[in-house]
Amino acid sequence: MTDASLPENAAASPAHRSLNTVDARTRKRNRAEARFRAYGIAAVATGLVFLVILLGSILFNGVGAFQQTFIKVPVYLDPAKLDKSGERDIEAIKKVSTFGYTPLIQQGLFDVVQAEGIETPLAKPGDMKQMISPSAAAQLRDTVIANPDLIGQTVEFRILASSRVDGYLKDRVFREDVVRDKNIDVEHLDIVDGLVAAGVIAKEFNLSFITGADASESRPEQAGLGVSILGSFFMMLVVLALSLPIGVAASIYLEEFAPQNRFTDLIEVNISNLAAVPSIVFGILGLAVFIQFAHLPQSAPLVGGLTLTLMTLPTIVISTRASLKSVPPSIRDAALGVGASKMQAVFHHVLPMAMPGILTGTIIGLAQALGETAPLLLIGMVGYIATNYPDGFASGFMDPNSAMPAQIFEWAKRADPAYYERAWGGIIILLVFLMTMNIIAIILRRRFERRW
Amino acid sequence: MYDAPSLERNVDQKDIKFSARNVQVYYGDTHAIKDVSVEIEDNTVTAFIGPSGCGKSTFLRCLNRMNDTIDVCRVEGDIRLDGEDIYDKRVDPVQLRAKVGMVFQKPNPFPKSIYDNVAYGPRIHGLARSKAELDEIVETALRRGAIWDEVKDRLDAPGTGLSGGQQQRLCIARAVATAPEVLLMDEPCSALDPIATAQVEELIDELRQSYSVIIVTHSMQQAARVSQKTAFFHLGHLVEFGETGQIFTNPEDERTESYITGRIG
């Protein structure tokens, strides 16, 4: 009696495999995945290394721009020179130009050198001229006009040293090169050494780098980024005020209300293409439309802002559309079901939900615009020397000005190495602005997202 | 001696709320709803059942003109609410939707506070003249939605922080806040667990005292439990419409019987 059993040729059936043994295929796959992970880590590490190098070099080169050499000089404000009548008449005092103040400063410096007992072959105060920044006289004059009572006293001023002295203290200027330099002599450098030892000359934090106006080629020690910061600020105001409403409104219309036909498809395709157009094309457009056709003032932040608006609009429209699309249709249905009209549904529900995405896109667009130089090229904001603060808020838009990246570019072009250092410093400030804007974007997005 | 309590077989005649006659719906070229005529009574729960794609949801969405949002959809025929044609040119769909509320398949509370969720409808329709009135409307609606006790001390909490069943009851409260006359429900329990489903069904039973409720469901057992009248749709036709007990014990049409007994898909 045989019972039906399986045939003996069970060779076809696989032998019983334990889970604890790993087969070759799995091992190969695991190895491949480990390799991929290694590549990923290597890529990230490479990126980080480059980032560190970049930031490091920026900081290294630019941090020096925030410090400037000042000399503490007690200046005797000689009434004989400054206020001949002795009546402290403002108008009369004003008539004394910087030429009258310069010798006073030189005298003061000479006195300091004598007092500290520094040996020098220079015998006259006038020989020290090249150690002092030409702007120091103007600074002194402004102080005296503000406080005429100071005339007749000896007041200690903190005066700006010349850029060569500054360079010497920052190890940019070397004694060997000075031989060929007509702006400074070796004797001056000896004096500087002595004054440094005496504590009269020192590098101090230079606020006017951030707040001051640009200066001419020969006076790098005076140059500051302040006016162009304002220029950028006004431009960004224009961009924000125009591109956000227009971009969001256009996007809402295209997304919610426009009929689905070929015409709207065409518009959508073109908006996407516009985002990829080289930015200098917008510059040419700005020149043609705003300056030549509309006769707006050249180099004005208003014009710069308008040009950058055109450039930022596609970015904002695209990111807004993506945010609107990401709102689930169930919210729209719910709003319509309760009896809201399409407009109410969009403005009360869809838009607030899309707000984080819209804000992020806007701020990224603004940050991009902040860093653009090429569109400003043709409308005149690049290369413009921004030496004056705007008078008021309204004139801030219309007065010619420069923008931060343009200013940095301008400085980098100049021959004087002191300007080179300032270019790096400007980059640091620009990066700080961009980081701030991105942090604001993140905070705003978090705040809106936390609501739900 | 025990006395049997009176049965709720609503023998007495109710008012007709919705009256549809020869309704056709086209999606582009597809004829989705074919010649449907039905009368929905007030203070009654009417269930639409049928296999997938039979048109029950489509027909439901005609009743509050939600199909208007779909461009390719075309509705013909006569649909009257309290005798007035809802597709008349003079009718504003927004106003219609205040009278005919809708609850959807997946609970979709607004990403706002519970209070704002319920208050939104009355606000945009101007139903409250003061904050106190609005508070009252919100409380009444939340009580009607059988969720007041659970949320009364956290009206400012976000609506999305509730559980699935609570969210759906919140959506029901939101729908009744605009003082509608009819409630349309499109598979309201399909995303809920059995306990939450039972709670919502019990709520629907309470709601029929004040509203006419039309519920689309693909669960026949739910239609059997919750409705007084049932309409069976198949391939765009309304095959049978009658009292629920009768449809489930002895339907007239053999297609209905096949579907209910599970003999066809």
Place this chain on the structure above:
Amino acid sequence: MSDTHIASAFDRDLETIQAQIMKMGGMVEQAILDASTSLETRDEELADKVREGDRAIDALEEQINEEAARTIALRAPTAIDLRLILTVMKIAGNLERIGDYSKNMAKRTTVLAQMTPINGSTVALRRMAREVEKMLRDALDAYIQRDADLARDVVNRDHDIDQMYNALFREFLTFMMEDPRNITPCMHLHFIAKNTERMGDHVTSIAEQVIYLVTGDMPDDVRPKQDRTSIDPAVAPKV
């Protein structure tokens, strides 16, 4: 576990059915009492009342069955709810048969009223009927209170009814052997006794349904079958 369903309508439906079955039980109890009273007092009016009342009992059974079918279709009951519906249907059937036997008793009473009474028999019959009615009342109480022990007690008491029937069977045989004129009334009385014994069996069946409802198991104890008249020739007295 909560006593009520989340869907309150389900509770209402179940209460309705149970109320109907209790009403039917009450009507049947009254029918038994009235039929046995009319037999003893030879009251023809009362007997007519019982016969009329049976129509209502039949109608109620039909209603209960319809309600039960509807509840199964609409609620898809499970577990204890399912056993409740199933037992209600069975109990309704049993009650209806008891009602029929009462009606039969009342019919024969009308016939017997025309004949000369036979002493002693009707007392025993009345006692037997009262016993059955008490069993029925207890069975219905056990149902309402879900008391399986009471139901088991009812099941056991059936053997008393069977004993009583055996005794009556022998008594009627002696009466018939004594005087041939007694044969017709004794035959009627015998049928009444047999029907009463059958009523007891149906009450037992009701009690078994109660045990099934409460425990989920049908009692598999052999029902005490003491009626040996059909199997044991020794019961019948030798002629």
